[in-house]
Amino acid sequence: MPTGTLLCESLTKVYDDSKGKKALDSVSFEVPSHGIFSLIGMNGAGKTTLVRILATQLAPTAGRATINGLDVMSDAKKIREHIACIPQEARTIPWMTPKQTVLSYLLWRGVGYSEAGRRATEALAEIGLEAQVNLLNRRLSGGTKRKALVATVLSSDAEIIFLDEPTTGLDPISRQELWTSLARLAEHRFLILTTHYLEEAERLANFIGVLHHGKLVGLGTLDQLRSTLKYQYSLMVTSDAELPVVREGIVTRARTGQTQILTDESEAYEISKLLLEKGVKFSMSKVSLEDIFFHLVHRTGEAGPE
Amino acid sequence: MRAWGREVLASVLVNSIYEMKNYPVVLLNTVLSPLSFLIVITFVSRGQLIGEAIEGGFIMSMFQSGMSLQGDLSHLKNDFKLQDMVVSSPTTPSAYVAGMALGEIIYSIPALAVLTVLAAIYIQPGTVETLELLGVFLLMFLGSVAMGFTLSTFSSDIVQSFAFSRLISTVFATLPPVYYPITYIPLPFRYAAYLSPTTYAGEIAQSSTGLIQLPATDIFSAWTILLAVTLALFLIAVRKSRWRDV
Numbered sequence: 301m302p303t304g305t306l307l308c309e310s311l312t313k314v315y316d317d318s319k320g321k322k323a324l325d326s327v328s329f330e331v332p333s334h335g336i337f338s339l340i341g342m343n344g345a346g347k348t349t350l351v352r353i354l355a356t357q358l359a360p361t362a363g364r365a366t367i368n369g370l371d372v373m374s375d376a377k378k379i380r381e382h383i384a385c386i387p388q389e390a391r392t393i394p395w396m397t398p399k400q401t402v403l404s405y406l407l408w409r410g411v412g413y414s415e416a417g418r419r420a421t422e423a424l425a426e427i428g429l430e431a432q433v434n435l436l437n438r439r440l441s442g443g444t445k446r447k448a449l450v451a452t453v454l455s456s457d458a459e460i461i462f463l464d465e466p467t468t469g470l471d472p473i474s475r476q477e478l479w480t481s482l483a484r485l486a487e488h489r490f491l492i493l494t495t496h497y498l499e500e501a502e503r504l505a506n507f508i509g510v511l512h513h514g515k516l517v518g519l520g521t522l523d524q525l526r527s528t529l530k531y532q533y534s535l536m537v538t539s540d541a542e543l544p545v546v547r548e549g550i551v552t553r554a555r556t557g558q559t560q561i562l563t564d565e566s567e568a569y570e571i572s573k574l575l576l577e578k579g580v581k582f583s584m585s586k587v588s589l590e591d592i593f594f595h596l597v598h599r600t601g602e603a604g605p606e
Numbered sequence: 607m608r609a610w611g612r613e614v615l616a617s618v619l620v621n622s623i624y625e626m627k628n629y630p631v632v633l634l635n636t637v638l639s640p641l642s643f644l645i646v647i648t649f650v651s652r653g654q655l656i657g658e659a660i661e662g663g664f665i666m667s668m669f670q671s672g673m674s675l676q677g678d679l680s681h682l683k684n685d686f687k688l689q690d691m692v693v694s695s696p697t698t699p700s701a702y703v704a705g706m707a708l709g710e711i712i713y714s715i716p717a718l719a720v721l722t723v724l725a726a727i728y729i730q731p732g733t734v735e736t737l738e739l740l741g742v743f744l745l746m747f748l749g750s751v752a753m754g755f756t757l758s759t760f761s762s763d764i765v766q767s768f769a770f771s772r773l774i775s776t777v778f779a780t781l782p783p784v785y786y787p788i789t790y791i792p793l794p795f796r797y798a799a800y801l802s803p804t805t806y807a808g809e810i811a812q813s814s815t816g817l818i819q820l821p822a823t824d825i826f827s828a829w830t831i832l833l834a835v836t837l838a839l840f841l842i843a844v845r846k847s848r849w850r851d852v
Binding site: 316352355356357358359376380381383384385386387388389390391392393395396397400403404405407408409410411412413436452456458462 | 608609612613615616617619620624625628629682685686687688690691692693694695696697702850851852
């Protein structure tokens with residue numbers, strides 16, 4: 301499948317039982333179909349709906365979407381030869397082993413039995429499950445089950461992979477290992493990744509889309525999204541510290557409980573100098589995806605849980 | 607064609623072989639379910655209805671295999687999101703369902719083996735009768751598979767789905783006269799029994815092995831109705847079932 305773009309034009313979804321509420325509201329965007337495109341948003345923002353439409357599992361109510369020029373509705377059969385998907389609530393089947401899980405998935409993709417067995421063993425080893433290959437899934441921890449599922453798409457030849465919250469339930473070390481695998485995978489394939497972990501999107505994604513109440517409220521590279529904010533730098537200071545006068549930026553209370561100063565580059569350096577002279581402990585960085593996310597979500601209305 | 611075969615194999619492995627291999631205890635249920643009625647009917651009739659009961663056991667096994675498909679597909683779709691993973695792959699719905707249905711038959715092999723031995727001892731059908739019986743059982747299976755698949759694609763709740771599967775099995779395979787002749791049912795209720803395709807399957811099976819006597823026109827109309835119902839269920843499955851959600 302030649303690379304190109306992932307294009308959505310006025311994509312809208314209204315579920316039959318939703319009393320007219322739009323799960324996706326005229327979403328339009330175009331991103332290159334390589335590397336990692338991450339979708340972030342609160343619960344109910346429309347991430348899974350968008351992924352299910354793009355992965356040919358769900359029909360949109362209106363609008364269209366194409367992947368490398370192929371329409372997700374009319375060219376679904378062709379698209380399905382090139383995609384693989386781990387749905388958000390996918391679970392391993394308890395009466396199967398991780399090897400049987402991957403092997404059967406590869407058979408569904410048309411791979412021969414012996415080849416499927418070999419590739420299953422390799423994929424499970426790559427994701428660190430050599431010792432659990434032949435254990436029943438019901439005996440595995442939640443994170444290990446999740447890894448076994450991710451191994452199914454890793455083992456496939458699919459050039460476009462949809463991962464709906466793949467690292468949910470993983471411990472920090474397993475998550476780091478999976479990030480390494482995903483980054484390696486994205487060298488040759490296009491990954492569409494939804495996540496609640498903003499750090500994950502920040503670290504892995506080439507492009508980030510922010511969904512809120514079914515609308516796309518932000519799209520771009522991390523730097524492009526950062527440029528939507530007035531201030532590009534963040535200083536975090538303990539809440540009881542005496543602060544110097546902030547002329548350009550704003551002072552706010554961070555979600556960690558610390559005091560956060562958002563400002564431009566020159567003032568950030570001035571303030572940091574003053575804080576150093578006073579011996580106040582602080583950290584300085586470019587604004588994070590978390591800052592951007594909260595800015596975008598607040599800008600478009602209430603940010604509380606739906 | 608080779609890829610289609612692999613897709614079918616995947617469904618068979620997931621829906622029967624792996625479960626039978628890793629949880630052998632589940633086989634007991636598949637053996638006991640159709641045999642329990644057979645035993646009751648045989649004892650109550652003091653052995654008079656053992657032939658009808660064996661044939662009823664076959665019909666119930668085949669029908670239940672198809673209806674179990676509904677519960678199993680719903681379970682795999684809603685609880686494991688397996689169907690979503692398969693939809694986003696080159697697998698065709700026909701390969702997925704054919705393999706899953708074949709898996710249900712494999713699951714029923716222990717019960718079918720016991721029934722085959724009993725049929726060889728107590729019914730002793732000839733070649734033509736055997737072919738006739740196989741035809742009836744196959745139609746029963748295909749019809750219930752089509753019904754099961756269609757219902758599973760609409761299901762979004764596994765508890766409701768299993769309850770529905772049991773209800774349909776009871777209505778179509780337990781209440782109608784498949785374990786005994788229809789003449790045992792009081793006349794007004796016979797009309798209701800004829801609403802179920804399993805009644806026609808029972809009549810054809812019982813008549814072919816000489817357990818009941820029916821005019822040729824009745825046998826012909828029973829075959830016609832059974833074929834028409836199976837065809838209709840298949841058409842509904844093709845037209846109304848959903849591979850992609852809406």
